[in-house]
Amino acid sequence: MTSSDTLRVAVIGTGKMGADHVRRIQGIVSGARVSAVVDVDAERAKAVAARVDGCTAYTDPVTAMTADDVDAVLIASSGPAHEAALLAALDRDLPVLCEKPLTPDAASALRVLEAERKLGHRRVQVGFMRRYDPEYVRLKALLNTGQLGRPLMLHNRHRNAASPPFFTSEMLISDSVAHETDVTRWLLGQEITAVTVLRPRPSVNAPDGLQDPQFVVFETDGGAVADVEIFVNCGFGYQVQAEVVCERGTARIGDGHAMVTNMAGRWGGTIAQDFTDRFADAYDRELQAWADATRRGEVTGPSVWDGYAAAAVCEAGVRALTDGGRVEVELVERPGLYA
Amino acid sequence: MTSSDTLRVAVIGTGKMGADHVRRIQGIVSGARVSAVVDVDAERAKAVAARVDGCTAYTDPVTAMTADDVDAVLIASSGPAHEAALLAALDRDLPVLCEKPLTPDAASALRVLEAERKLGHRRVQVGFMRRYDPEYVRLKALLNTGQLGRPLMLHNRHRNAASPPFFTSEMLISDSVAHETDVTRWLLGQEITAVTVLRPRPSVNAPDGLQDPQFVVFETDGGAVADVEIFVNCGFGYQVQAEVVCERGTARIGDGHAMVTNMAGRWGGTIAQDFTDRFADAYDRELQAWADATRRGEVTGPSVWDGYAAAAVCEAGVRALTDGGRVEVELVERPGLYA
Amino acid sequence: MTSSDTLRVAVIGTGKMGADHVRRIQGIVSGARVSAVVDVDAERAKAVAARVDGCTAYTDPVTAMTADDVDAVLIASSGPAHEAALLAALDRDLPVLCEKPLTPDAASALRVLEAERKLGHRRVQVGFMRRYDPEYVRLKALLNTGQLGRPLMLHNRHRNAASPPFFTSEMLISDSVAHETDVTRWLLGQEITAVTVLRPRPSVNAPDGLQDPQFVVFETDGGAVADVEIFVNCGFGYQVQAEVVCERGTARIGDGHAMVTNMAGRWGGTIAQDFTDRFADAYDRELQAWADATRRGEVTGPSVWDGYAAAAVCEAGVRALTDGGRVEVELVERPGLYA
Amino acid sequence: MTSSDTLRVAVIGTGKMGADHVRRIQGIVSGARVSAVVDVDAERAKAVAARVDGCTAYTDPVTAMTADDVDAVLIASSGPAHEAALLAALDRDLPVLCEKPLTPDAASALRVLEAERKLGHRRVQVGFMRRYDPEYVRLKALLNTGQLGRPLMLHNRHRNAASPPFFTSEMLISDSVAHETDVTRWLLGQEITAVTVLRPRPSVNAPDGLQDPQFVVFETDGGAVADVEIFVNCGFGYQVQAEVVCERGTARIGDGHAMVTNMAGRWGGTIAQDFTDRFADAYDRELQAWADATRRGEVTGPSVWDGYAAAAVCEAGVRALTDGGRVEVELVERPGLYA
Structure with a gap:
């Protein structure tokens, strides 16, 4: 994508934090929109998607990541679900903003680290919003x-x-x-x-x-x-x-x-x-900075190494x-x- | 327009304040973009337009206001130029955000007030960003x-x-x-x-x-x-x-x-x-609030009456x-x- | 007196402010003690005097000022009573700390000013404790x-x-x-x-x-x-x-x-x-400074001119x-x- | 002594801290004066004594403690000299304000504790001025x-x-x-x-x-x-x-x-x-409180136990x-x- 295109984001997890990020991307962040939401609770995903123009609801993260209208992934599901979603996104070379914690323990964080290292370039930003x-x-x-x-x-x-x-x-x-x-x-x-x-x-x-x-x-x-x-x-x-x-x-x-x-x-x-x-401001700025960097093809925020450490x-x-x-x-x- | 459409804004005046608003609409405000810039200095207008995708440069405010891809107007030219631009925008029933002062004196402010009163509904917001x-x-x-x-x-x-x-x-x-x-x-x-x-x-x-x-x-x-x-x-x-x-x-x-x-x-x-x-925050929030309200067809900010008073x-x-x-x-x- | 002697003070007025000054001179100020208290209410004066070693109660300020064991005067009576007490003290060339206001109006303040001017040196400090x-x-x-x-x-x-x-x-x-x-x-x-x-x-x-x-x-x-x-x-x-x-x-x-x-x-x-x-601190320091200066034969605080102005x-x-x-x-x- | 008498203090140690306490007792504290100063440096003791009316210079703390005009002791000598001075004062049942530390180590502090315990009532206050x-x-x-x-x-x-x-x-x-x-x-x-x-x-x-x-x-x-x-x-x-x-x-x-x-x-x-x-205020209030309590025959400040702990x-x-x-x-x- 070029930086003039709007970034189309799949938001994984539509609990309190995920729903708040959907609101933020739609109403506050410039140059991004939510094109997909994912939740194991299909009804919850559909309810969130229904409030957003051009947004599709999914129950499986991997399916959402293969959609044509998904440029990047925001992971806001529960901690234990992060590893699989991160590895799937890295597999597809998709930019990711992953809510903290990266994963629940150091061993799983190391596996994500290894996957990104193999990919050879950084794709993942961890949500240390402070x-x-x-x-x-x-x-x-x-x-x-x-x-x-x-x-x-x-x-x-x-x-x-x-x-x-x-x-x-x-x-x-x-x-x-x-x-x-x-x-x-x-x-x-x-x-x-x-x-x-x-x-x-x-x-x-x-x-x-x-x-x-x-x-x-x-x-x-x-x-x-x-x-x-x-x-x-x-x-x-x-x-x-x-x-x-x-x-x-x-x-x-x-x-x-x-x-x-x-x-x-x-x-x-x-x-x-x-x-x-x-x-509130920190989250707004985090997402704007992530969207801006992603549209430029960069990762500027906290890395997988930061999540692992x-x-x-x-x-x-x-x-x-x-x-x-x-x-x-x-x-x-x-x-x-x-x- | 419906609230899902991106608001296309003509920015009149590309001096320090106008150029800053262009940057703000493009990089910070969600749901709006700059589709036109206007300046009596044609070179300055062109230079600003060149940095924005899909943005046309004009020297005449009225011409810009008649363009198909202009939904709203932001006036950031010098004070004495405000009255003509405001009256032209009201003539076309276009939403306006006008930098302070509304106009340089009470008599001219009254003429704008009268024009909006005749139009029968509010279209103008004055830029009292505090x-x-x-x-x-x-x-x-x-x-x-x-x-x-x-x-x-x-x-x-x-x-x-x-x-x-x-x-x-x-x-x-x-x-x-x-x-x-x-x-x-x-x-x-x-x-x-x-x-x-x-x-x-x-x-x-x-x-x-x-x-x-x-x-x-x-x-x-x-x-x-x-x-x-x-x-x-x-x-x-x-x-x-x-x-x-x-x-x-x-x-x-x-x-x-x-x-x-x-x-x-x-x-x-x-x-x-x-x-x-x-x-800085106040300007960001002012423009976001104006874009949001305008997309809903409303005016919620300081009025022509406030500018006149x-x-x-x-x-x-x-x-x-x-x-x-x-x-x-x-x-x-x-x-x-x-x- | 020499600065090694303890300053013996007559306190005129034993209402809330005067009684507080008695407490302050006895318990906080170094180098001073209360040797006389004066109040038109003889019982109140006696009650205050009874709590202080070597302190005599009076009902008339002038009588107190002529006592052998009075070196200086603190005026804390009501404003209208200040002028007479000030003039009597100046007449005896006694150092005075006079609670504000010096007197209730500019005309009476001028009379005190004139009396001190005739005396030829400053004796009165006004209680602007700030x-x-x-x-x-x-x-x-x-x-x-x-x-x-x-x-x-x-x-x-x-x-x-x-x-x-x-x-x-x-x-x-x-x-x-x-x-x-x-x-x-x-x-x-x-x-x-x-x-x-x-x-x-x-x-x-x-x-x-x-x-x-x-x-x-x-x-x-x-x-x-x-x-x-x-x-x-x-x-x-x-x-x-x-x-x-x-x-x-x-x-x-x-x-x-x-x-x-x-x-x-x-x-x-x-x-x-x-x-x-x-x-509280300001009053403590005011009285200590007045006692110190008085024992050195000086007046360093706000003057009758300040009270008049x-x-x-x-x-x-x-x-x-x-x-x-x-x-x-x-x-x-x-x-x-x-x- | 009765509380109406002025407390006559021997100050042991006339270094920076001791000299400052002399100044404080003479100029700020109500109801106390310095009647003796002690320093192994006889010249320094004399120089300090010369600036205070009715003050005698000593080189030996014990001699000073036996003087008729000494009611209480303030110890401001170096830490290692505290124990001997404290034990001597307790021996004479004299009230003491001892600058911190009580003594340089717990063992010597225990010896002072034991001496006061044998005396059967508290006489020592430690200078924890905070x-x-x-x-x-x-x-x-x-x-x-x-x-x-x-x-x-x-x-x-x-x-x-x-x-x-x-x-x-x-x-x-x-x-x-x-x-x-x-x-x-x-x-x-x-x-x-x-x-x-x-x-x-x-x-x-x-x-x-x-x-x-x-x-x-x-x-x-x-x-x-x-x-x-x-x-x-x-x-x-x-x-x-x-x-x-x-x-x-x-x-x-x-x-x-x-x-x-x-x-x-x-x-x-x-x-x-x-x-x-x-x-500065804390020291002023500490000495005033100590003088007031001592004149009432009490010890209200930090104890030898506090110094030992x-x-x-x-x-x-x-x-x-x-x-x-x-x-x-x-x-x-x-x-x-x-x-």
Whole structure:
């Protein structure tokens, strides 16, 4: 395709996240439209397709990928279904935006890595959308200027008002801290080499048996230390903050001071209540950037390597949570494709 | 047209603002494309058109408006050229987004008002883009909830790092405070009835003879008082702030606390250096909202009445600046079309 | 006395403010003690004196001033009683700290000015305690460095949760804005030459008939413009803010960001509920500075001239409130004693 | 003594800290004066004494403690000299304010603990002055209300512009983190049971061989986790921050937003450059509170137990720094005197 053509996207998975991406591609992203939706629930797929002009509903991802009017694939199905869809897309050399996690574990991520390596060029972008959040982008840009010197430490806060019923103690690492895994690697430009997880007394507001909050400490191959407070039943809202401490100064994002009110004895502002509110812009920009790059024949976002490394760190983190102590992260050698 | 069709826009004026809108419609706005560009400078029009697929260059606005592939018009030419273009578009019943000011004075704005009134339905949206800025939108939404009670006062700050060479003392009112004129009317939902302008000693950094800063006080028909500090050679950046004081509390926007650094003995953040930086999002959202509404056959943004009222207030403001004292604003009766 | 002696103070007036000053001198100020208290209510004076070692109760200020163990006088009686006490103290050449206002009007202030001028040296300090507030002190110090260039505008906010029952529309000027009168003169180092008062629609929470809020505009002999929002029934707390706009930058105090909480969907902090909370430090420092200077035989704080000028500006302000329009301030020539 | 008498204090040690306390007692604290100063350097002691009325210079602490005009002792000599002075004061049953550290190690602190226990009542207060800082006081008061629920985590930042030449890697723990040791114990009301120290790559601005920064993690007997970033060559200033994360919300102090400027493309404020600036108020209030309580015959501040526990935690911290891994803290049983 040439960059003047509209990108025709097959969206795989029409749950909450997939349906939101359909809305985003149709109403917000310039130069792209949804030509196919896929869901094992045929009725749900049809219902979504019916609201979009020129959109066909499928139940099988591979069939959708062979349709004439599909140029690219957005994977928003459940994590365990990602690997098959990714391999099928790579088999057809189709550009992919795959929601995080790339796959649920490092071994399966490695198989996707191997498939793309064999293909010989990058086709897959992983949905670490924080790299498109305007605040994180400014922070990264400031670090890149070198004004602050080299980063030594990174403090992260990741708070949710409440966790969904199915959430487990391990998911605080593999689902939530997964974002800070990528943020740490991306902001610092370093790989994570060891993980330690501390277990504060659980909050009285956490569901019975859930280890919430947790305090995670990363060490990196560049000698930096990053910490993550993950607290998914903090009660007061959704809040994501990061402070990078460098040799000559620090920079902090996430305080969210857009509007300040004085009322009833207090000054301050509101806290976002969920990630779709806090990161709405990031998702919009992620999809626009992906569509733009794809139309130019490029992949510019987080790679399969990034998805694999995050999976490997999260696996080590879950072991550290379970066994206690410090767990080292083992990565395969980085292929030249991701240099 | 139906809402599934892509909106084909003729952009009139390809100076800095017009060219920026072309880029925005092509690269950011979903569901719209530029099919025509118009400029009295034929070479400039051709150069812009050459970078856009399926875009024709014109030197005459009316010719462009009669083209088959033009569904709507965006006017970004110089202020004095607006009236003719607006009347031509209304003559052809074409939807219009017209950059501010609607026209340079209240009398010409009234002629446009009359033309649209005769047409019998609204077609024109005026480019008061602050109504699409996320911070102003949140402020307006908060006021609409009634939590703070009724607004009593509004404090505005409007600061530019430096004014362009052609800027006159009158333009601080007619060009800069014009924004606060609309912001005041929109946030309070009231008309401005009188203007007073105070003239502090000019800054040593203002060009010789320029009355900069100025301090403007508005009174409204709802009994509110609004003040505007306009300072177009403040030196340190572009800064727009507003605080609404209501019966039970206040709300302030524009502090811009996105990223906070500690460095060299100071904490804080950077200040935007011009309006394209501060209001980039507002322009994106304005054009997306206009394209969406236009495809649905609606006009939802600031009206010709808003453009006329702003012009009338600015005329009174310029008189107050020149003559001193308090100048009353006279408006014609508001036509039912704008009720 | 020599600076090693403890300063023995007669406190005139043992109402809320006077009793608070007694507590302050006894428990907080170094190098001073209360040796006499005076109140027309003999029982109240005795009750206060009984709590302080070596303190005598009086009903007549002049008798107290002649006691052997009185080195200095603190006047905290009602405003109309100030003149007689001030003249008696000047007659005995005693150092005085006089709570604001110096006297209730410009004419009586002039009589005190004349008495001190005849005495030939300064003895009286007026209780404009904001000059001792750490934030105002930092603001003044920054202005003095010249880093920001010359001041052009000053924006003040002065908000009280609720006004006492006896408060009148005129008292918003003469009692509340009196502070900003002094702040403006002191920060800018300029005299106020004209006052305009705008009258927004009163808040539904203001007592019937009270013009609250008001918006006051000062012009100065240095060409600066200062505005004051005075709102004594804002409901949410006690809040005092000031922003000075200079040729190369601005500085703002009063945001009060000491502790930030996240709770129940909001971030932010508490707002002080009254002036004794917000300005507790300022009163402590004011009295310590007065005691220190007095023991050295000096007067370093706001002078009788400052008290007189504030009274003259407030009188003009009350006229502007009543009559509308812009009212000029007339001051007598400044005596050399206050150069 | 009765509370109406002035407290006569012997200040032991007239180095920078001791001389500052002399100035504070003489000029700021109400109800106290310096009657004796002690220094092994006789000339230095004499020079300080000469500036204070009625003050005698000594070279031997014990001799000073036996003087008729000494009611209480302030120990500001070097750490290794504390034990002897403390034991001598306890021997004479004199009230003591002892600068931190109580003594350089846990064993010597235990000996002081034992001496006070035998005496049978508390006489010693340790100089953990942060407990008197207005921001920490507000934070503690908020925690005490229970509004935020129980504390789960505490994040501390402790940054110095540059370290003195004699500073060692161990002193980052024993001298700097010593403060957070007390802050953690005091704010949470829990004992620290284990310490882990992470060692980021040292900053290029740290002196050769100094492990700076460090990242310290405390675990407590109440199940909380506290972390401390200690960075003594951060370059940009002196900055102390704390955020307590509780079951229903968080509270943060130390952002220091007193005055905000806009200048040269940046908004923000200045950062204190050393602890005497940041904690000037805390020292003033600490000494006033100590003088007030002592005159009432009470000890209300941090106890010998607090000094001992801090020493024990710091010893464990130094071991954790040296040996790596997690080191448990062993405390003796808490005597009833400190219940």
